[in-house]
Amino acid sequence: MPGEMQGRLTIQDIARLAGVSKATVSRVLNRNPSVDPVLGERVMRVVQEYNFVPNITATVLAGGRTQLIGVLAPPLNWPAMPEIMRGVAEYLEDSPYEIVLYCIGNQRNHADVLNRILAMRMISGLLAIFPGGLARQLVAHFQQGLPLVMIDDQEEPAGTPWVGIDNLVSAYEATKHLLECGHTRIAHIQGPASYHCAAERYQGYCQALHDASITPDSNLLFHGNFKQSGGCHCASLLFARDRSTWPTAIFISNDEMAYGFLEVAQEQGVSIPEDIAVVGFDDYIISAHTSPPLTTIRQPFTDIGRTAIDLLLTMIDRKNEKQPPKNGRQTSGGAPTQDYFADPPCIQLATTLVQRASSRVLNQQPISSP
Known part of the structure; x- marks a missing residue:
């Protein structure tokens, strides 16, 4: 039978x-x-x-509830994606939910992909990772009741639950590290002007200089693209100048551009950190294995993924509760339960400065790598 x-x-x-x-x-x-x-x-x-x-x-x-979570993400070869997805997958191991992954490539109509995903009504909620131009459309879907959490650094957090870091404070710490090493002529390679995180990292750099009574020098500001090619281009521009005008240190607003900078420095015989100390931002896996190993700001990508999926499942569970409106509803502990749709939370996780051989105290011997 x-x-x-x-x-x-x-x-x-x-x-x-x-x-x-x-x-x-x-x-x-x-x-x-x-x-x-x-x-x-x-x-x-x-x-x-x-x-x-x-x-x-x-x-x-039939009015039921699926056990599928949609993950809208860039291609998995993006440096941060493996760690973010590890955090998501590890968390879901102890839950009844499974992932449906939708990768957004450069050749696809992003809005069309999103519309198809939601039209199928197969997912209970959506985790959007670096959605780029889809951010505004996602806000609209969230306002219509879609459980949604965003991991994003391209747009300013607004209108949806969001998990990330404080880019301004982190960049401040990176620049402060170089100041404490004795550097006063500190250059900066900025990310794309349209990226919110690039603007915040530049603000953190400037604030650290101001607090040290140093006026930022526009001649020491370079405009990159968050890609290795951008770091190569900015390094070539810098090294083409008279050596007497070089900075003694540089804060590069992401590790990929730092890789390009180190590559050109090696090709042109520029010694790092003896000629120029370098600090990056992200701490991708390869950053500990560059030549020299890169001092950088570590983003807790795995924890970001884990925190985001935890927040999303909480939203889904509460949305499916057959109870009165959540706003002001009392939990067993007596505290009001947060209404994530009325008051979307923005969660910022702490970053860490990882000091390696690419930076050192000015005019002293290089530090040893961990």
């Missing part, structure tokens, strides 16, 4: 075989805690016996 019915069993069949209602089967499959354990066990026994796989579309149309 199980072999004959396998592949064509419906929720109605499961309900009949288990002697329960279709609604009870739906609640069991959606792991609703209100189901009587005895009934739940009876349903799951039938499900396992017949190797039943629920039809996701039918479940959604």
Whole structure:
């Protein structure tokens, strides 16, 4: 009998075989805690016996809740993506949810991809990682009730739950490190002007100089593109100048550009850190293995992914609670439960300065790498 019915069993069949209602089967499959354990066990026994796989579309149309989380992300070869996704995957190991990954490449219509994802109604919520130009569209969907969390540094956090870092404070710490090493002529390679994080990192750099009574020198500001090619280009511009005008240190606003800077420095015989001390930003895996190893600001990418998916699942669970409006509702501890849709949280995780051999105290021997 199980072999004959396998592949064509419906929720109605499961309900009949288990002697329960279709609604009870739906609640069991959606792991609703209100189901009587005895009934739940009876349903799951039938499900396992017949190797039943629920039809996701039918479940959604019946008013059910899927166990799929959409992840909208750039290509996985982006340097931060493996660590972010590791945090997401590790967290989901202990949950009933699975990931549906949608990678946005440069050749695709981003808005069209997003519309197709949401039109299928297969996901319970969406984690958007560096969505770029889709940010405003995502805000609109969130305001219409879509559980959504954003990991983004291109747009200013506004209108949706957001997880990231404080770029201004982190850049301040990077510049302060060079100041404490005795440097006063500190250059900066800025990221794309349209990126919110690039502007904040530049502000942090300027603030650290101001606090040290140093006026930022426009001749020491270079405009990059957050790619290795940008670091190469800015290094070539700097090294083409008279050596007497060079800075003694440079803060580069991401590690990829720092890699390009170090590459050109090596090609042109510029000694790092003896001629110019270098500090980057991100601490990708390769940063500990450059020549010399790169001093940089470490972003907690794995923790960012873990925190974002935790926040998203909390939103989904609360949205599906059959309870009165959450605004002001009391929890068992007596504190109001936050309404994430009315008051979207912005969570900033701490960064860390990782000191390696690319920076050192001015006119002293290089430090040893960890």
